[in-house]
Amino acid sequence: MQHNIQNHRSSSRRDLLKCTGTLASLMLMGKLVPAVYAADAPAAARIGIGVNMEYVRHDDKSFEWGVEKAAQLGYEYVEPMVHWGRELLSEAGYFHSVSLLDDPYRVKRACEKAGIKLSGLSTHTPLCKPEISTEWLKQAIRFAAECGAPVVNTDEGPKPKWTTEDQDHTLMTYVLTEAAAVAEPRKIAIGIEPHQQYSKSPQGLKKILDLVKSPAIGINFDTGNSYLAGQDPYVWLESVLPNLVHLHAKDISVTQSSAERGKVTGTPVGCACGKGVIDWKKIVKLAQRAPRPIVFSVECGTIEQAEFSVTHLREALKAV
Numbered sequence: 001m002q003h004n005i006q007n008h009r010s011s012s013r014r015d016l017l018k019c020t021g022t023l024a025s026l027m028l029m030g031k032l033v034p035a036v037y038a039a040d041a042p043a044a045a046r047i048g049i050g051v052n053m054e055y056v057r058h059d060d061k062s063f064e065w066g067v068e069k070a071a072q073l074g075y076e077y078v079e080p081m082v083h084w085g086r087e088l089l090s091e092a093g094y095f096h097s098v099s100l101l102d103d104p105y106r107v108k109r110a111c112e113k114a115g116i117k118l119s120g121l122s123t124h125t126p127l128c129k130p131e132i133s134t135e136w137l138k139q140a141i142r143f144a145a146e147c148g149a150p151v152v153n154t155d156e157g158p159k160p161k162w163t164t165e166d167q168d169h170t171l172m173t174y175v176l177t178e179a180a181a182v183a184e185p186r187k188i189a190i191g192i193e194p195h196q197q198y199s200k201s202p203q204g205l206k207k208i209l210d211l212v213k214s215p216a217i218g219i220n221f222d223t224g225n226s227y228l229a230g231q232d233p234y235v236w237l238e239s240v241l242p243n244l245v246h247l248h249a250k251d252i253s254v255t256q257s258s259a260e261r262g263k264v265t266g267t268p269v270g271c272a273c274g275k276g277v278i279d280w281k282k283i284v285k286l287a288q289r290a291p292r293p294i295v296f297s298v299e300c301g302t303i304e305q306a307e308f309s310v311t312h313l314r315e316a317l318k319a320v
C-alpha cells in the first residue's frame with residue numbers, strides 16, 4: 001500500500017511538472033494564454049473578430065453609439081481610437097474618438113454594457129516625432145492598462161522633413177525605449193504597423209521592431225497596407241507570426257488596387273472584407289499558427305461594409 005501511495009505521489013509530481021511546463025510555454029508577457037489557443041486548436045478558437053471604430057467615421061455619432069452598433073452587428077471586439085487633448089466633435093458626441101484625458105473606465109463601461117471586448121487601442125502617433133509621440137504613447141499605454149485593452153497600435157508616422165533616415169531611427173529608438181518601459185510592467189503590447197515610409201517593406205518593419213529589445217514590442221500586421229505597398233501580404237504575414245500581437249483586417253478594392261498599388265504605403269480604411277483582393281481563408285490559415293490568440297480588427301469605412309465583413313470573416317473561419 002505504501003509503495004502504491006509513493007508511486008501515486010511520484011506520478012502526481014510528474015503530472016504537475018508536465019502541466020507547469022505546458023502552462024509556462026503558454027505564457028506571453030506575463031499573461032496566461034488558455035490551452036484552447038494551442039497550435040492545434042481550430043481557427044475559430046484562436047482568432048477573434050473585431051472592428052476598428054473608424055467604421056463609423058462618417059456617421060457623426062459618439063463612441064458609445066459605435067460600440068453598441070458593433071455589438072449589434074455581431075462583433076466580439078472593438079478597437080477604439082484615442083487622441084491626445086480635446087477636440088470639438090468628440091466632445092459634442094459627433095465623432096467616435098476618445099480623449100486620453102477621459103476616464104479609461106468610460107471605455108471599459110461602454111464595452112461591458114454592450115457585451116463586447118477590447119482588442120486594443122488605435123494609438124497612431126508618429127514615432128519619428130518624439131515631441132508628439134513620447135508622452136502620447138506612454139499615456140495611451142497607461143490608459144489601455146486601466147480600460148482593459150491588451151495592445152496599443154502605432155506606426156512611425158510621417159517623418160520630419162529635415163531629418164535623415166539614421167536620425168529618424170534614433171528618434172524612434174528613444175520613443176520606443178520610453179514607451180516599452182511603461183508597457184512592460186503593465187503587460188501591454190505595442191503593435192508596430194506597416195503604414196509609412198520605413199515600415200512599407202518587411203525589412204523596414206523588422207528594422208523598427210529590432211530597435212529596442214523588449215517583450216512589449218510586437219507587430220500589428222495590416223493586410224491592406226502591406227498589399228498597397230507592393231508587397232506579398234501572405235509571405236510578409238508568415239514572416240512576422242512570432243511577433244504578431246494584433247491584425248488589421250483591411251481589404252482593398254480592385255479599383256483602389258489598380259490605382260494605388262506600389263504608389264502608396266497604406267490607406268486609412270479599406271473596403272468590406274471579402275469584396276476586395278485579399279484571400280481571407282489564406283490569412284486565417286496563417287494567423288492561426290501565431291503563438292498567441294489574434295484578433296482580426298476590421299478596418300473599413302461604413303457600417304454596411306462592417307456588416308458584410310463580419311459575416312465573411314466568420315465564413316472564412318468556419319471553412320478553415
